Amino acid sequence: MAERAIRTVLTGGGFFEGPRWHDGTWWVSDFYRRTVSRVTADGDETVQFEVPGQPSGLGWLPDGSLVVVSMRTHELLRWDGSSLTPHADLSEHCGGHLNDLVVDDAGHVFVGDFGFDLMGGGTPTAASIKRVDPDGTVSVAADGLRFPNGSVITPDGGTLLVGESFGNRYTAFDLAPDGSLTNRRVWASLGPEVTGRTTEEALAQLVVAPDGCTLDAEGRVWAADAVGGRVVRVAEGGEILDAVAAPEGLGVFACMLGGEDGRTLLMCAAPDFLEHNRAPAREAVLLATEVDVPHAGRP
Structure with missing residues (x-):
């Protein structure tokens, strides 16, 4: 694993999520400040709008408008630049907070939810991937996933990869x-089947908990490992080809490739993911490092 210099891009967050590179700048949600911001490469933040229901995943529709998850109200909201x-x-289809999303070329939005009350210590329960069509129609595209989280779409538009945070x-x-999903299969096995019946038992069985992620031009996924304090570069089949550890005391919960050449890896880091710790604090940071293979696909 190569040693890489890590720099701090932005401090003072509650809990950063959903990082994206779009139109020459970073975009990021902050759960507990309830904000969606643009952040320049050198760390200047401009809040674009607030989401009272707690923002998460971000994506752009073909008409250029931004869609954002409102986690607690189980909605997708649309930002046209002014409203x-x-x-x-x-x-109807959520068992827990709505979470991350990815948008395909045609404007279908694929979004997962926790499936259960993670922060309240609920019993881990399978969840679905919801598809929202361009006209706002909602359907279940796939079900029975263990905390479907960060997702990517390959450059040819033909494959959707979904990280199962409680599934290894x-x-x-x-x-x-048309947005339909078929031929379901395990793309990368990162650990044994999770059998824990409580949140604590399940967390103890996670080898890699894939969270927010991004795809590179060699078809590898850079994934935040929500239990490992790192990002990992995963090949089809499950081999970990590379890893970047967060500074001591920090976990990493999302990442994105961007920058002018697509080789900057932005990481959303915080001491932990627990709401009772993160909501009152401003300890989340955006970190960045450089990698060899640029971004590809969506988001």
Whole structure:
């Protein structure tokens, strides 16, 4: 594993998530400041808008508008650059907080949820991937996933990869132009099957808990490991090809490739992911390092 210099881009966050590189700048959600911000490469932050229901995943529709998850209200909201309006209500299909998303070329939004009350210590329960069509219609695209989290779409638009944070794995689907998912399979096995019946038992069985992630031009996934304090570069099959450890005392919960050449790896870091610790504090940071292979695919 190569040694890489890590620099601090931004401090003072509650809990950063959903990092994206778009139109020459970083975009990022902050759970507990309830903000979506643009952040320049040298760390100047401009808050674009607030999401009272707690923002998470971000993505852009073909018309250029931004969609953002409102976690607690189980909604997708749409930002046109000046106003925030409802795009879809997913409450019927959520067992926990709505979470991360990815948007395909046609404007289908794929979004997962926790499946259970993670912060309250609920019983781990399988969850679904919801598809929101461009007109706002909601359907279940796939179910039975163990905390579906960060997702990527390959450059040809034909494959959706989903990290299962409580499953020690990435799952792949063939993605059709109409947004349907077929041919479900394990893309990368990162540890044994998780059998724990409580949150504590399940967490203890996680080898890699894939969280927010990004795809590179060699078809490898850079994934934040929510239990390992690092980001890992994963190949199909599950081999870990590279890893970047966070500074001592920090975990990493999302990452994204961007920058002008696509080789800057931005990492969302904080001391832990527990709401009762993070909500009152401003200890989250954005970190960055440089890698060899640039970004590819979506987001």
